[in-house]
Amino acid sequence: MTARKKVAAITANVACAYAMRQINPDVVPAYPITPQTTIMEEFSTYVADGIVNTRLVRVESEHSAMSAAIGASAAGARVMTATSSQGLALMWEMLYIASALRLPIVMQNVNRALSAPINIHCDHSDSMGARDSGWIQLFSENAQEAYDNTIQAVKIAEDMRVRLPAMVLYDGFIVSHAIDRVELLDDQVVKDFVGEFKPVYPLLDEENPVTVGPFDSLNGYYFEFRRMQEEVMKRAKGVIVKVGEDFRRISGRSYGLFESYQTEDANYILIVIGSAAGTARVAIDSLRQQGIKVGLLKLRVFRPFPFEEIAKTLSSAKAVAVLDRSLSPGSQGGPVFQEVCSALYSLESRPAIVNYIYGLGGRDIEPAHFFKVVADLEDLAEQGSKESIVKYLNLRE
């Protein structure tokens, strides 16, 4: 007899707060910023009702939120927090410190555009700006994935082969504030899944005092420490896959490095991150009905970037469109495009590839845009172009 699933109609923010309640971290230092705020507002009600053990530290800025998170994690506690956009930007220096100190902090970053001008809507510029910070980055398409990723992130980050901080990403407003269908796991199931926190060299150990964050001189070991971090980030890939398998056993939902939708026989593949993947799927179903062989690669893990796996999936396609919800002025295309090109470089035969920058500042994307993309890909495949092309969707030109 199967137990009845608990299903709720809630936003991703509420779902993440719910997951945090089930995880019951020791310390959550946080500062409000739209569109993250409702996570903390919801979580605060749990704290006020005494149904979590968590100590909530209402810090005076995001920089202090990450500083306190680092202090608490180094002390030996399980720590979580959340932010967006300018908040992530403000804690930027601390992100690097958290990962270099190998602290398994888990943070939701609700993707929002970076100022100026100030725009509170969704794009990926905030977390993309932190892609070198040494954090694991997991993208979520919807509220279900945001909930599931939050729970898995704890287990991934804390794995003894990893011990790196992890950020769970999902689209601001589109996902954070829209009511969606979410299957919730039982409290005990989540508790057993994440297990007890095991500190490594905690500050709060009188017999074994430790100095965390020392000074490294010119003849020191900085280069070696960074190299170690790189290796660990590579190892994280295998752990992410393993935790995904463990998660499937408790939830019935599968998680890997990315989701392939109708890519096996596809001539054209679209690479999309986040909520736009849902729109892409609708467009793909429609195109398939017209006999066009198009598929979707919905990227979940951006850091560590799954180069080999993506190259393998794309190798059979004739043309690939990479969608980026952020750009890097002065570069050729957005961050996802650059990573994918890097992945494809070593292939003997490579598909034609084009980058589409879309959705900045919350600009909408519709199935019609995807139809145009696929039409472009059809042309491109015919021409056999090897050029790196960057285009824009729904931009007022």
Add this chain to the structure above:
Amino acid sequence: MANLKDLSKKREGLVGGHRLCAGCGEGIAVRQVLLAAPRPLVCAVATGCLEVSTTVYPYTSWNCSLIHTAFENAAATLSGVETAFEALKARGKVEKDFHFIAFGGDGGTYDIGLQALSGALERGHRLLYVCLDNGAYMNTGIQRSGATPLGAWTTTTPVGKKEPGKLGWRKNLTAIAAAHNGTYVAQASISHWKDLTQKVEKAMAFDGPSFINVLTPCPRGWRTKEAQTVRIARLAVETCYWPLFEVENGKWQVNFQPREKKPVEEWLKLQGRFKHLFKEENQPLREKIQNYVDAEWEKLLALSSL
């Protein structure tokens, strides 16, 4: 209250082998504070001379756990450690009662660290923040800070044809700290070790956040002789440039009134950074400094009598 004999028997919190300069006031202050502090103890330190000199990987001078993360956030970092302790103690994962002390220079406290300090004081964390005030960003080469006194030479307020060192007085950070409700705040000096250690003991017993501002002369930045560090700190107190006082739950109390209030010039003349003030044309500036010192001293006495 521990006496000198008791203190001398205690295990040092900061051991030798570090790279602080000969005559550094910070090392003296930290040793006094750590001798007075209860155990077990976790400290946080802001980037600065103390941090870079005492934690040169793979060595550390600290006999207790220490965390350094960045420059402006010792108070925020330690807030996190203290909260973790509260959380873990409540869950039965930590048995002993830990104590928490943050160290930051005037650079990392008056200026870039002010926000984090204020936040920690306002939230009521049970920790002590010790500011080691030597009046400039010494570790990066003696640049001016919000704590630098009027007329001081620094590398960013050099003495030139138009400007005689730093223009403008200095921030009264101790008063700013005291403006936070529910705190124990004090000003101390390495020259008055008994007063300092008593204040540390008081702070550690206080059920709330505490802040102690300690004057720590810097021979490099002040252009003084290394062997004179403690004497110069004493003169700063005796000229009332650096009064010793406490603010306990809003009540101000002067701890030391010199029998004979010495003119601040006696302190200024020993320091190379004020050498130019003794030119004829800078006499008004010396007067201005004396006026500032007198005004603040009078204000302090008035507050103490309330």
